[in-house]
Amino acid sequence: MAPILEINNLFKSYGSVEILKDINVSIEQGDFLVLVGPSGCGKSTLLNCIAGLEPISGGTLSISGRDMTHVNPKDRDIAMVFQSYALYPTMTVAKNITFGMKVRGVDQATQDEKLKQVAGQLQIEPLLDRKPGQLSGGQRQRVAMGRALVRDPKLFLFDEPLSNLDAKLRVEMRTEIKALHQRLGASMVYVTHDQIEAMTLATKIVVMKGGVIQQIGTPSEIYNHPANLFVADFMGSPAMNLIPATTRMNGKGLEVEIARANGTPITLIDTNNKDLPENVILGVRPEDIADASLRGGEGRQEADCMIDIVEPAGADTYAVMQLGGKHVTARLHAETGAVAGQHLNLAFDLGKVSYFAPDTGERLN
Structure with a gap:
């Protein structure tokens, strides 16, 4: 069975400036891959390349065995959750969640069924008639996740989804995302600069610095056997x-x-x-x-x-x-x-x- 995501020798440049250098990553169905590193290390750029929002300068990228290197984002069978939530302010929660299905021509009965299922999973049933302006940050993030979940995609992409939340809510949402992954068995790629998020959520971690992968491994491997001084110093609180x-x-x-x-x-x-x-x-x-x-x-x-x-x-x-x-x-x-x-x-x-x-x-x- 082909990996759900496979990246081979990926390069990304802006003119003469190399942002990503020889990236090689693969994950299996059900993996939770976390890309972690300091600001400017290239992790969000790599996520955007996976999503098709950024064209790559070299190498290949496939999803579920299909070459997606030059495929449009809408045809990649992915769903993305952004840091900014990106909700429509004039629509109710229910309409925000089902809007993508409506645009794709999904019938009303299926929309209603998916909405009910996802609202139950995220415990947002009482919020369906509200608008984003009436929600807290954590509730908005749940709605953004709900909009992704109704897609039932091959791959979920998360771009620092918890960074706008306060510390207590961030811990609660981290637990919810972990539980959601365990329930769904979905394949996820998650970007964060927070090494605690990486350690608690991931089944596999990619540590990046300066557009180069420093180490790939399980949280235990990364923590107990860091490949170099950068990984040793970056992963752990307090640091090694x-x-x-x-x-x-x-x-x-x-x-x-x-x-x-x-x-x-x-x-x-x-x-x-x-x-x-x-x-x-x-x-x-x-x-x-x-x-x-x-x-x-x-x-x-x-x-x-x-x-x-x-x-x-x-x-x-x-x-x-x-x-x-x-x-x-x-x-x-x-x-x-x-x-x-x-x-x-x-x-x-x-x-x-x-x-x-x-x-x-x-x-x-």
């Missing part, structure tokens, strides 16, 4: 700690030495990795640094660290220190004894660390 270190083999394993502002360097023994260059960037997630008095154990290496800042955050407490000339954050349990200006014995989980080359930024382990 990236600490300059030196390594050498001894009889016990890989000796990892990290400089401290005051006192002798920290030395950790990693028994999981070997044959690394002398100079590396050690990548460790904040949650993989624990208060040793609360969570030591097998595979963890303990070190005495001076805590500079303590930030209580409910169930977690963040402790910030200086290691290797960098600010390093530990995500500790709320019951930690961490105090700013005092030393604390911390346990580093070396079974979960990453190593990167300082010059190229590429992953080494």
Whole structure:
């Protein structure tokens, strides 16, 4: 069975300026693909190329096995949800949702059936007689999604649909979109600059920077095995700690030495990795640094660290220190004894660390 979406060697240029460079992506039926990256990385341009709103400069693009490289948007069997909602202000919610079907000549009975089905899925039945000006931002977004859902397309495209919503509503709508995907089993491509949205929604993530794909993988692969320093730093909140270190083999394993502002360097023994260059960037997630008095154990290496800042955050407490000339954050349990200006014995989980080359930024382990 052909992938629902397949992109091969896609390039996009405006004159001499390359926006997208050698893009290769494919997803299967039912996948939720999230394109994520900072502003200007090319993710929305790539979505527009998939939709046919932007012509591509090179390469091919197919949907459900059919070449769509030069096919008009209306003939691609897609539905798109925009950041701006794009609702008709003079039409009721019901007419906004069914307008596309009316234009395509769908009979009234089918329109009514589809409207009832989608309104139930999105829980907007009480809103059908209202106009967009009478709706909240979250309700308008539901209507925009409803207009896409009645199409029953091969592919749904979402262009930062939650960015206009406040933080609480964004979390609620994110949950609704996830539940909708699970109910429908639909194939979706979703653009966001928010890495938390990407991690929570996706079955597959494409991380982009400067028009180039940095890594493609599941949320777990992207988070636990970032391909380079950019992905490691971009994906995660708080971000992965990236600490300059030196390594050498001894009889016990890989000796990892990290400089401290005051006192002798920290030395950790990693028994999981070997044959690394002398100079590396050690990548460790904040949650993989624990208060040793609360969570030591097998595979963890303990070190005495001076805590500079303590930030209580409910169930977690963040402790910030200086290691290797960098600010390093530990995500500790709320019951930690961490105090700013005092030393604390911390346990580093070396079974979960990453190593990167300082010059190229590429992953080494």
